[in-house]
Amino acid sequence: MKIKPFKLERYYTINEFSAKYSLCNSDCEAMTIKDLLALEKGASEKFENLWLGYTETKGHPELRQNVADIYTNIKADDILICTGAQEPIYLFSKANLKEEDEVIVQTPCYQSVQSVPESIGCKVLNWDVKYEKDIPVFDIEELEKLITNKTKVIYLNTPHNPTGFHFSIKEQESIIKIARKHNIIIFCDEVYREIEHSPEYTIPAFADVYENGVSVSVMSKAYGLPGLRIGWIITKNKSILNNVAILKEYTTICNAGPSEFLAGVALRNRQTILKRNLGIIKSNLSLYEEFFNKYKEFFTWYKPNSGPIAFVKMNFDKDDMAFAKKVLEEQKVLLLPGGIYDYEGYFRIGFGRTIMPEALRQFEIFVKQNLVKV
Ligand SMILES: Cc1ncc(COP(=O)(O)O)c(C=O)c1O
Structure with a gap:
């Protein structure tokens, strides 16, 4: 389609x-670039001497380690560096869904999590926000009612674009419990993670605490560096990650070396x-x-x-x-x-x-x- x-x-x-x-x-x-390089001693000279050859398709090992350092249980091998967050969102769905699958999407949403599964032919069910006294809420009982034996993925986004809603740790645990019971993948867009207004609002990345959890994040939002076009997808589920890696060879193959270098500087000084x-x-x-x-x-x-x-x-x-x-x-x-x-x-x-x-x-x-x- x-x-x-x-x-x-x-x-x-x-x-x-x-x-x-x-x-x-x-x-x-x-x-x-000048202000970013000034954050790390010697970075400027290293950047000027950077070799402009092809880079590793998975992402530079040092950058993957810098990304792993954001999380608790995630290792460099659980990570694929991509172009922005948009590329891994697209690749994840294209590489892991079949026409007969159903997916549930937390809505309103960043459209690619709806339109890419639709283009594959999947049935897409919306898990809609409700406003209670002008506060956005997502009713977890309603989420469970949307699940059928064909549900393959629940797409989440927290902190949420556009409502500003953010799951509490209790809500996160409840959603994971439901997904585990039904053997469903949770794909969570976490591009606004790490910019909680106070540390008490931080919750773990879904990939860190759920064996079939997939998390996507990026340099663009919390770190304010969208021009780098560097993002990543992480999961402990090797088969999901491998499917994405194989398809990436049809889109960008590998990432821009200068961007990977600069993303590393930014993450080490995040x-x-x-x-x-x-x-x-x-x-x-x-x-x-x-x-x-x-x-x-x-x-x-x-x-x-x-x-x-x-x-x-x-x-x-x-x-x-x-x-x-x-x-x-x-x-x-x-x-x-x-x-x-x-x-x-x-x-x-x-x-x-x-x-x-x-x-x-x-x-x-x-x-x-x-x-x-x-
Ligand atoms: C929720 C969400 N996910 C993904 C993206 C895509 O991020 P990027 O532009 O870095 O690919 C955006 C960008 O606006 C976004 O708001």
């Missing part, structure tokens, strides 16, 4: 670089980078708190405990696509409308970037001119 266009990525391709003020980015502030990014997040979050307090008549937001994004409910209208278009045309501020996720009446905002205070100022001008009645 033909794969559907990726609505969110289409939206960014068209708007991201022409909008003056982006208020909806899902990554943390990036940095220059606490410094995370501290800086968390500082930006906390300062931006306080501005949103003030803003949403002031304009609660028009907007309701859920303040997340992890990650750099939140989902905002519009109390004055449901047409998020038209609203985002008007905000972009009149004030050059980019919002991500809920319609992109097939979720009406909401829009996504980000708070990992240093442009955010200015973008919020511009958005407030729009709100005053268009929503506030004088």
Whole structure:
């Protein structure tokens, strides 16, 4: 079956670089190569002398060890380095699913976890968010009801894009118990892991605590280095990892050597980078708190405990696509409308970037001119 266009990525391709003020980015502030290399003594000289030949298809052993160091039970051999998070999401489904399989997807979602299984011919069931007193929740009893004897994979994403929801450790344990009972793979997109707003919200990677758990992460979000296009897929299940590795030889074969080198520098210094990014997040979050307090008549937001994004409910209208278009045309501020996720009446905002205070100022001008009645 033909794969559907990726609505969110289409939206960014068209708007991201022409909008003056982006208020909806899902990554943390990036940095220059020079600033990154300055984090490690001797890195600059090593980078200049890097050999630009082909690299190991699995990823450089040193980089795989740097990735393994983020986790508890994961070894370098349980890891495949890939291009961003998008490549392993695509490859995992293509390499491990058959037409007759069913999958369950935590929704709204990053579209590839829905569209790739659909393109294989799988039946895709949605495990939808519910808002209880404006707080996003995922009902685990409902998840269990969606399981049949054909269910092969449960696709999760925590911290969650776009709602900002994050599973507690108890919820994680319950989901793993259910998956284990039914012998189901859990695929968890963990691209916002390690940017919890306080250490108490950190939960283990699914691949670290479940034998059929697969976790994907990336340099793009918490570490703010999307330009490297370095991500990874990890699992203790050798057959799943091998299937992905074999298919990768049809997509990118191996990764960009300079990017692998720079990702290694960043990961060895990740606490410094995370501290800086968390500082930006906390300062931006306080501005949103003030803003949403002031304009609660028009907007309701859920303040997340992890990650750099939140989902905002519009109390004055449901047409998020038209609203985002008007905000972009009149004030050059980019919002991500809920319609992109097939979720009406909401829009996504980000708070990992240093442009955010200015973008919020511009958005407030729009709100005053268009929503506030004088
Ligand atoms: C939840 C989620 N997963 C995966 C990706 C893809 O990450 P990358 O652009 O690094 O491939 C994104 C990017 O927006 C995302 O938000």
